[in-house]
Amino acid sequence: MAEKRDYYEALGVERSVSADELKKVYRKLALKYHPDRNKSGDAEARFKEISEAYQVLSDPQKREIYDRYGHAGLQGGGFQAGFQNVDEIFSQFSDLFSDFFGFGGASPRGRSGGRRGADIEYPLKIDFLEAVHGCDKEIMVPKKALCDVCGGSGARPGTTPITCSTCGGRGEVIQAQMFLRIRTACPSCHGEGFIIEHHCDRCHGRGFIPSREKLTVSIPAGVDDDMQLRLSGKGEPGLRGAPPGDLYVTIRVEPHADFRRKGLDIISQIAIGYPQACFGATIQVPTVDGDRELHIPSGTPSGKVFVLRDSGVPSVRTGRRGDHHVQVVVAVPKSMSPEETELVRKLAEVQNERVNERGFWRDLVTRLTH
Ligand SMILES: [Zn+2]
Ligand SMILES: [Zn+2]
Numbered sequence: 001m002a003e004k005r006d007y008y009e010a011l012g013v014e015r016s017v018s019a020d021e022l023k024k025v026y027r028k029l030a031l032k033y034h035p036d037r038n039k040s041g042d043a044e045a046r047f048k049e050i051s052e053a054y055q056v057l058s059d060p061q062k063r064e065i066y067d068r069y070g071h072a073g074l075q076g077g078g079f080q081a082g083f084q085n086v087d088e089i090f091s092q093f094s095d096l097f098s099d100f101f102g103f104g105g106a107s108p109r110g111r112s113g114g115r116r117g118a119d120i121e122y123p124l125k126i127d128f129l130e131a132v133h134g135c136d137k138e139i140m141v142p143k144k145a146l147c148d149v150c151g152g153s154g155a156r157p158g159t160t161p162i163t164c165s166t167c168g169g170r171g172e173v174i175q176a177q178m179f180l181r182i183r184t185a186c187p188s189c190h191g192e193g194f195i196i197e198h199h200c201d202r203c204h205g206r207g208f209i210p211s212r213e214k215l216t217v218s219i220p221a222g223v224d225d226d227m228q229l230r231l232s233g234k235g236e237p238g239l240r241g242a243p244p245g246d247l248y249v250t251i252r253v254e255p256h257a258d259f260r261r262k263g264l265d266i267i268s269q270i271a272i273g274y275p276q277a278c279f280g281a282t283i284q285v286p287t288v289d290g291d292r293e294l295h296i297p298s299g300t301p302s303g304k305v306f307v308l309r310d311s312g313v314p315s316v317r318t319g320r321r322g323d324h325h326v327q328v329v330v331a332v333p334k335s336m337s338p339e340e341t342e343l344v345r346k347l348a349e350v351q352n353e354r355v356n357e358r359g360f361w362r363d364l365v366t367r368l369t370h
Helices: 007-011 019-033 043-057 060-074 086-092 094-101 128-133 274-279 338-355 362-369
Strands: 120-126 135-146 172-177 180-185 208-219 228-231 247-253 260-262 265-272 281-287 290-296 305-308 324-330
Touching (some): 007 019, 007 043, 019 043, 043 060, 043 086, 120 135, 128 135, 208 247, 265 281, 274 324, 281 324
Parallel strands (some): 120 247, 265 324
Antiparallel strands (some): 172 180, 228 247, 260 265, 281 290, 305 324
């Protein structure tokens, strides 16, 4: 038997890959090698290989054994890695596949009729505040449309495709190899089951023409960078009555000058003057909902963090909002007026003796480091 490929290598990931990243990579590869959409000869084998790798690496216990002992560790010991056929993969990962492709694991295949349209991924940039509050975005998605001349058949109007004589219309042929019988896509008709003799002039037999579709995407409040929205049925059209694919809109959130996001919380800084820190003050703090009043008590040290409850980002799922953490920084002016200079000099004269006393700053430093 041929040497088995390393699972990490099969998926093209680092050994330190996170569970989330692993799922993402598998999703991409599964879309690529899905035997219903990839008709190349080795697609099914690759699909099985990546699915086996994912089956093992997505299970923390199996992954640990594999990391320690390699393929040998997974033989015996009660579990079986790998799949006999593609349908088994669909049934094991039915949840994943309904996520990915919009159908369950039950029976996604079926050679009769056309192929389901391909999925499209569309990256969409939005502002930071649009992500926090949600928005409607109009997008123009480049995608194929069914040819308006032949209606997607690919055949010149007035002519009909003929049944492929190599496979008798089944779209696949059985090849005998050693003692194995392998089903592969028919080489004459590329799995279609028919051959077009007279190509449509408009689409050159492809059935599709390039097009664009204008769509409005409703972006829920709280979306984060890299989140994906699925628009069911908005992918490429299917041929010969097959359903269309899905559109995946990948959100790219632009950074904000004042706010940073950490989970559902917002983090920002605000500068105050030394007198405000000493005497306390009521200041205006910019939040994602606009300015909000914040009362700062007297004797506030630089670096102190105040929490504005429920002024953070809403959860996409529950709508519950995080908090806004605002850190107060006592600012030192870059330049001062003669009057300010005079007053600060006076302060320095008064403070100088005390500053040199042991423990003058100790209180403050203790509060900052805790
Ligand atoms: Zn056409
Ligand atoms: Zn054929």
